[in-house]
Amino acid sequence: MAGLTLGQAPTRRGRPSARRARRQRLFRWVVVAVLAVFFLLPLFAMLEFTTRGAGGKLSFDTWKLLFNWGQLSQTYPDLSAGITASAGLVVLTVALMLVLLVPTVIWVRLRLPGLRRVVEFICLLPLTIPAIVLVVGLAPVYAWVTYFLGGSSLTLTFAYTILVLPYAYRAVDAGLSAIDVRTLAEAARSLGAGWGTVMWRVVLPNIRSAVLSAAFLTVALVLGEFTLASLLNRSNVQVAINLLGKSSATMSVAVSLAALVLAFVLLLLLSLVGRGRRRAQEETS
Amino acid sequence: MTESVQVTGAAAADRGGVAVRLEGLRRRFGAVQALDGLDLDLAPGELVALLGPSGCGKTTALRVLAGLEDTDEGRVLVGGRDITTLPANRRDMGMVFQAYSLFPHLTAQENVEFGLRLRRRQAGDRRRRAAEMLELVGIGKHAGRYPHQLSGGQQQRVALARALAIEPQVLLLDEPLSALDAKVRVQLRDEIRRIQVEVGITTLFVTHDQEEALAVADRVGVMRDGRLEQLGPPSEVYLRPATPFVADFVGLSNRLPGRVVNGAVEVLGARLPLIDPLAAPTGEVTALVRPEAVDVVVDPDGPGRILAASFLGSMSRATVAMPGDVLVVAQVASARLGELTPGTAVRVALHEVPTPLA
Numbered sequence: 001m002a003g004l005t006l007g008q009a010p011t012r013r014g015r016p017s018a019r020r021a022r023r024q025r026l027f028r029w030v031v032v033a034v035l036a037v038f039f040l041l042p043l044f045a046m047l048e049f050t051t052r053g054a055g056g057k058l059s060f061d062t063w064k065l066l067f068n069w070g071q072l073s074q075t076y077p078d079l080s081a082g083i084t085a086s087a088g089l090v091v092l093t094v095a096l097m098l099v100l101l102v103p104t105v106i107w108v109r110l111r112l113p114g115l116r117r118v119v120e121f122i123c124l125l126p127l128t129i130p131a132i133v134l135v136v137g138l139a140p141v142y143a144w145v146t147y148f149l150g151g152s153s154l155t156l157t158f159a160y161t162i163l164v165l166p167y168a169y170r171a172v173d174a175g176l177s178a179i180d181v182r183t184l185a186e187a188a189r190s191l192g193a194g195w196g197t198v199m200w201r202v203v204l205p206n207i208r209s210a211v212l213s214a215a216f217l218t219v220a221l222v223l224g225e226f227t228l229a230s231l232l233n234r235s236n237v238q239v240a241i242n243l244l245g246k247s248s249a250t251m252s253v254a255v256s257l258a259a260l261v262l263a264f265v266l267l268l269l270l271s272l273v274g275r276g277r278r279r280a281q282e283e284t285s
Numbered sequence: 286m287t288e289s290v291q292v293t294g295a296a297a298a299d300r301g302g303v304a305v306r307l308e309g310l311r312r313r314f315g316a317v318q319a320l321d322g323l324d325l326d327l328a329p330g331e332l333v334a335l336l337g338p339s340g341c342g343k344t345t346a347l348r349v350l351a352g353l354e355d356t357d358e359g360r361v362l363v364g365g366r367d368i369t370t371l372p373a374n375r376r377d378m379g380m381v382f383q384a385y386s387l388f389p390h391l392t393a394q395e396n397v398e399f400g401l402r403l404r405r406r407q408a409g410d411r412r413r414r415a416a417e418m419l420e421l422v423g424i425g426k427h428a429g430r431y432p433h434q435l436s437g438g439q440q441q442r443v444a445l446a447r448a449l450a451i452e453p454q455v456l457l458l459d460e461p462l463s464a465l466d467a468k469v470r471v472q473l474r475d476e477i478r479r480i481q482v483e484v485g486i487t488t489l490f491v492t493h494d495q496e497e498a499l500a501v502a503d504r505v506g507v508m509r510d511g512r513l514e515q516l517g518p519p520s521e522v523y524l525r526p527a528t529p530f531v532a533d534f535v536g537l538s539n540r541l542p543g544r545v546v547n548g549a550v551e552v553l554g555a556r557l558p559l560i561d562p563l564a565a566p567t568g569e570v571t572a573l574v575r576p577e578a579v580d581v582v583v584d585p586d587g588p589g590r591i592l593a594a595s596f597l598g599s600m601s602r603a604t605v606a607m608p609g610d611v612l613v614v615a616q617v618a619s620a621r622l623g624e625l626t627p628g629t630a631v632r633v634a635l636h637e638v639p640t641p642l643a
Contacts, residue, residue: 180384180385180386183382183384183386184386184388186351186353186373186380186382186386187380187382187386187387187388187444187447188388188399189352189353189372189373189374190351190352190353190373190374190376190378190379190380190448190457191379191399191400191403191447191448191451192374192375192377192400192403192404192451193374193399194374197403202388205390206388206389206390
């Protein structure tokens, strides 16, 4: 955030204010620098640790192994299973979240505005319940899930969909608030559009970036989830990292770093999507 | 009322369009009775403006006709067919909204094509029709622009083109001009009328702006508390208001104390005929007198004094203080402002036009 205002010119002329502006600019740079060190130092430490070879020499063996899928699944079968499970979970959770949440939120806005508060409350509820408590409630449910669908890690999709609801709801809701959904829907209806067409051809294209944000947030959250998977005896990348940490610390740290960077890149993309859209609107208005 | 429907109807019949009938519409929102037994007939090709203060039910009436709002009671007939329970998307009505309603992700051209696409018209046919409509509303050269690249007035033009492109049976205009600035408003208002006459489509126009309603409509309906107070040609509504509410709401009126004597009302020394002499009470009353029915004459011996004069362009308005704390607002030619400075002694003369009572 601070970085956005770094280059701002002082608004008032004159020596005292110029000095103050200079001091403020310096202060901003210091804040940015301290924060950067705070965030980047551990990452550098991780990178250094994973590239430390025998005798303290620089070695990329761990990273080469990590990106060589065949060899990786032979050497660390649990890890590759965890990565596969997480990848599957990401896809399924995003899909289930979108299918459940987006039409519901749009429908509530258009047809049942009285229910908006209730839906918001329900969607935000998972935020207030600690994961560990959630597991206590989910365990008996998952006994049934296992009974019907088997013990695959992919069944975590259901729990994760609940977990991502608060974030995804916020994102989609913000997108809907930015457009006049009601008028657009009524205009489309009067032109002959059924409700399906209203959703698919009118509302959805106009909240695309909001839906994309919801999806990105979901990806980041699912990639970083450990508690539920571990306590429900399922495997995902975080559980695998934890296990691996006991046998091969280097590989475990390398995977952690890769996951962190991936999540960071996703969030960066997300903010770029949002900013690109805002800028396009500013330019033309 | 029925008379005027037939008269306008006969004139409008050759323009095409269908008849619309709203019958005994009732609609309640919580404690508010938005529509209270509204009856309204639109002759084929006619433009009826519904006018009234906010909350009088005019927009609800239009939305019921559009199918965007349900009724508690009553029927909606278009071309003799009962469409009360038909969903909005199957009613075949073009609508222009108060809020900008163009689809932000589509260009002007694509917006106009939207309804045609839903009707599965061929691509070439669709493009031709959209271009034609955009040309009709005078925005052909901006066809490739997105809504956010258009001004408010241009957006409403595109919205009008979009509504007309599907060749609807009825055109519904829900305060389409109220978000625009004064000059664009007048321009677009006249153009809406031109296009409506050209296309010959039955149109319901909802507005709270009396000038707008009087300027474009074949007939004006003044609404209050969910029902029609008066429905008639603009001149009739303005000159012969059926109720004190209409007299008060449409145009500016002076409320002057008077006395009813022998079927006429005496106001400030003048005897004015009454609009409805039979219904008038006797004795002290309040008469509603239009500013344009008041003449101000400079007279050193006159009982009145100019209190203020405000310049309004070609015409101006002078406020005269008369004895007994009576204020009279008069419309005067702006050229006379020089002689009507505050403090000038004047007398007022009232035109002998049919006068309503409050």
